[in-house]
Amino acid sequence: MNASASVLLASLLSLALPAAALDLNGNSEIHGFVNQAYLYSPDNPYGGPTAENGSFKFREVGLNGFVELTPDFRLAGQVLSRRHGSVDDGDARIDFLLADYLVLSNESMAFGIRAGRVKNNIGFYNAVRDIPSARPGYGVPQSVYFDTFRDSLLSINGVNLYGSIFAGDTHISWELSAGEQSVDSESVEYYAFGRRIPQGEADDVPIRLFHIDVRPGFQRNLRLGLSLVDVSIDLKDTQSTAGAQAALIADAMDAGTAMEATLAANPQRYVTGASIDGLFALASAQYSFEKWVLTAEYLNVETDFDVQLAGLDTSNTNTTEAYYLQIEWLPTPLVTALVRYEELYLKRDDRSGGESAIDYSPYRGFGKGWTLGGKWMFADHWTLIGQASFNEGTAWLPNYNGIENENIEKYWDYYVLSLNFQF
Amino acid sequence: MVFVFAASSNAFASPKVLLNESVNAESLNFAFLSQVFAMQVRRWPNGVPIEVFMLPKNSEVHREFVLRRLKIQPHQLDRIWNRMLFTGTGKAPTVVESEADMLEMVRTTPGAIGYVSVGFPVEGVTALEGERP
Numbered sequence: 001m002n003a004s005a006s007v008l009l010a011s012l013l014s015l016a017l018p019a020a021a022l023d024l025n026g027n028s029e030i031h032g033f034v035n036q037a038y039l040y041s042p043d044n045p046y047g048g049p050t051a052e053n054g055s056f057k058f059r060e061v062g063l064n065g066f067v068e069l070t071p072d073f074r075l076a077g078q079v080l081s082r083r084h085g086s087v088d089d090g091d092a093r094i095d096f097l098l099a100d101y102l103v104l105s106n107e108s109m110a111f112g113i114r115a116g117r118v119k120n121n122i123g124f125y126n127a128v129r130d131i132p133s134a135r136p137g138y139g140v141p142q143s144v145y146f147d148t149f150r151d152s153l154l155s156i157n158g159v160n161l162y163g164s165i166f167a168g169d170t171h172i173s174w175e176l177s178a179g180e181q182s183v184d185s186e187s188v189e190y191y192a193f194g195r196r197i198p199q200g201e202a203d204d205v206p207i208r209l210f211h212i213d214v215r216p217g218f219q220r221n222l223r224l225g226l227s228l229v230d231v232s233i234d235l236k237d238t239q240s241t242a243g244a245q246a247a248l249i250a251d252a253m254d255a256g257t258a259m260e261a262t263l264a265a266n267p268q269r270y271v272t273g274a275s276i277d278g279l280f281a282l283a284s285a286q287y288s289f290e291k292w293v294l295t296a297e298y299l300n301v302e303t304d305f306d307v308q309l310a311g312l313d314t315s316n317t318n319t320t321e322a323y324y325l326q327i328e329w330l331p332t333p334l335v336t337a338l339v340r341y342e343e344l345y346l347k348r349d350d351r352s353g354g355e356s357a358i359d360y361s362p363y364r365g366f367g368k369g370w371t372l373g374g375k376w377m378f379a380d381h382w383t384l385i386g387q388a389s390f391n392e393g394t395a396w397l398p399n400y401n402g403i404e405n406e407n408i409e410k411y412w413d414y415y416v417l418s419l420n421f422q423f
Numbered sequence: 424m425v426f427v428f429a430a431s432s433n434a435f436a437s438p439k440v441l442l443n444e445s446v447n448a449e450s451l452n453f454a455f456l457s458q459v460f461a462m463q464v465r466r467w468p469n470g471v472p473i474e475v476f477m478l479p480k481n482s483e484v485h486r487e488f489v490l491r492r493l494k495i496q497p498h499q500l501d502r503i504w505n506r507m508l509f510t511g512t513g514k515a516p517t518v519v520e521s522e523a524d525m526l527e528m529v530r531t532t533p534g535a536i537g538y539v540s541v542g543f544p545v546e547g548v549t550a551l552e553g554e555r556p
Binding site for chain 1: 452453454455457458463464465466468472480481486494495496497498499502505506508509510511512514
């Protein structure tokens, strides 16, 4: 664990020891969690090579607080550290830090505004994907919430308008967000090329989001949601056209192949510019019936790719598609069990993933999988979480620096056991 | 045995909603009530800020209240509160340990709302009973 995460953990534990949740003076509270997992992924390197023999390098720590200055004005913030194999190093980061002003609230509607770093409500789980107690099982459904855009879509630095409307017994809540977020260009490069490119960084990108959630009066146990997100990513500081062309000529001579073939074999080596426009649409439905919760979500991502390879412009459009179905069973207030089936296709019309196949990872174009999960709150504040996932295709196998040196299997399972403390 | 069961189920029949006397309300519809307990509505129609109190999550009165008066499953509320807390968008109600504490807090806190089992004697607050089973 690095220094900042250790400090965070130590301060969190010192806060946690004297009391359960800290209620500072009625108008402010501090909460937090520590989640330590053991992950065993015998077939493929899940988040790094160590998981193949079982790894404890999966740890999440969070600490948050809020203060209500008036009944309508509040400040809230959260610091998170996430160690996720070789994917995330555990550096502490600000998850959200916002001011929230409730402009209007009465029996028929409410309206407010938040500014600062605000979490993005996309589907049921995007805003809580780093909160172990709020996830179904150990992790969020990996099909719909696949890792490529996770950092880009977690939150925005900007403005969030929110409101709700009561129409009879029907309750509608909505959000509009606009702002910027820094982009993890490496994960976008893996999504686009299956590898990193030699040079190139993404600037902060503009993000706009609309989210609506409806609880119909005729069926109060039903929730329907729709999220739309628009994001534009530009890669800056890529290599020069002259440099890329020189590299292409040299590589073609070394390999004794034509330049076209060399370019087609490893396009990521000659990228001289790239931009991606993405439109995410996520439809959500959840039905709660006594001890059962049924959840389904469907994701459609339309991307427009403009890529310049050694100075030559190419462009294409692509549709990524994913869905899952999940059944949760809550036999007692302290126990939850779930089963989930999900699918992800990087290119919707290429179900076998052949077009996305690359040498080290022939099955990255699709993913299908079953997940079994359980949670047991065995004492106040303490939860034991278990999950087993059985997968075909590796579209949601997390990418990390070095995965291109591994042999990636088509059929792969992984198993997680984690202990969560939350106050 | 039958006798005991009948008595206890009566005790837990539709807990009654308690309101501080600063709140002017003669009845509250369950959809509005459920949004109050989901911490989605923050002011009463007369403008007084709402202060929500609850009994511990594992108490039978809490579960009966959520099921019968709010007409949703208790875990749905738990998830809403947890989500708000860890996304910076809200907080959970204040937990009181007993029905006596509940009555005291609702009686003395302007804008307060809470609940107790139907047989619990109350005074100095507005009590709204649910429909009789």
